[in-house]
Amino acid sequence: MSLFGKLWWSLALAFGALSVILGLGEYSTLRRALMSNIDRNLELRALWLAHQLQVGNLPEGMMEPPHHSLEELGTVFVEILDLKGKLVRRSTNLEQPIPGDPQPGTYFLTVHTPAGNPLRVHQLEAAGNVGVVRVAESLELAERSLANSVVKILALWALTSLLAALICYRVLRRICQPLEALSLKAHWIAESGEVRERVPVDDSVREVHQVSSTINGLLDRVEKLLSAQERLLQDTSHELRNPLTVLKIDLELLARPELDRETRAEVGQEVQGELSRLIELVEGLMQISWAETSPQIALESLPLEPFLNQLVSRYQSLLGDRNLELRVGPEVVWADRRRLEQILRNLLDNALRYAGSQAQIKVWAGGASDWIPKAYLQPPEDIFVVVEDNGPGIESKYWEKLFERYFRLEPDRNRQAGGVGLGLPLARVLARAMGGELTVYSSSGHGCAFIVRLRPATSDS
16 A cells, blocks of 8 residues: 555544544533433432422322422423332323332432333432332433434534545645655656656655755765766776777787887887886776775874975985975874875875976975965864975866866876876875865966865874
8 A cells, every 4th residue: 555545544544533532422421411410300309209298298290399490301200109119199190100119228220111211210218207209201302312412423423534534635645746756756767777867846845855855966976976987987998998009009019020129129118118007007096996995094193394304305306406395384283194195295296297397396384375365274273284386277177177087187188298197086085084185276377286184183183
């Protein structure tokens, strides 16, 4: 059964059961009220008769009190017995004795006439050994009133149940129709694989709107992941195709017996270069996969001054005419030494590669910059390690693309100018694994700055 059917039947049955309970309560209350009123009237009539007997007055006829004001529902019958149970007098409307053998005492009971008509009887022993008064009232009118009330209660129950069922149907259809449309659309998307489609968003029910928005958000993420996977496969196949093609051609050349030694040596060097490139590509992919899934990060309290001095000193022999300036204070960060060195080496290699022979490179930590906006050095409680160069700079539309796998600024994807395009993506993943971030800022006339944000080492790091 559908959710709509279960909810509708449950609510309809609940309203029906509630109506039955209320109806039974109303019937019980009405019955108790009628019987209480009859018993009270019988008791008052019996007390009046007992008083009359005590004063020596034996009523006749209908044996009604003068100025009778009792609200009797039916016909009242009276009989008076002596202490031995012998009939003394009965009301003129009573042709035969009241059913039921008189027992000593004062009490109420319900009896039936030989014709099956119910009577409510009250027996009262008059004080002073005068006799016994028995007063009875027909319950036919009371039972007729109760029967009519049952009919009304049943009619009201049926009407209430019908109205409740209709109201529940309308309300549940309003709720379940968007859910049903949502379910059908989600099922179709799952079956067809069309993750670019979106489920309908209904604003009439807040919970349905939240579910629809959540599913669409998940579909957005799935679409992005699939697009990234597709781009990764395309880029990886492109990156692998070229070196593999070169290797195939070179190996075919090496297989020719007429190839001279000098040409054979050149081809062998090219094979080694392409193999090195393939190894670099595979290692880069493995490192990114490792960093994204289960990075082994050993965070420690790391003083930046000795760390950066040692790192920069290793690049002195590679500088040539280029200048590398270091500015660092006593900052201490919470980072993994090996991974932070891997990040900064990548940034320094890129700066040396792209800034040209007259490169002016700066590495600084802490403090402020005279050209990088403060918005890029936030939050202020973190520590920033910045690698600047005076190269041509990078247009802002490429800033985020720099951290995509295999992306290069060169339209022809020239391999001689750079690596395989995995260094910066890996550096960002490592920075995030340490709880930091890697961003870029570039400005015409200043070059490019890569900003590594790190957490400061504190007692609760």
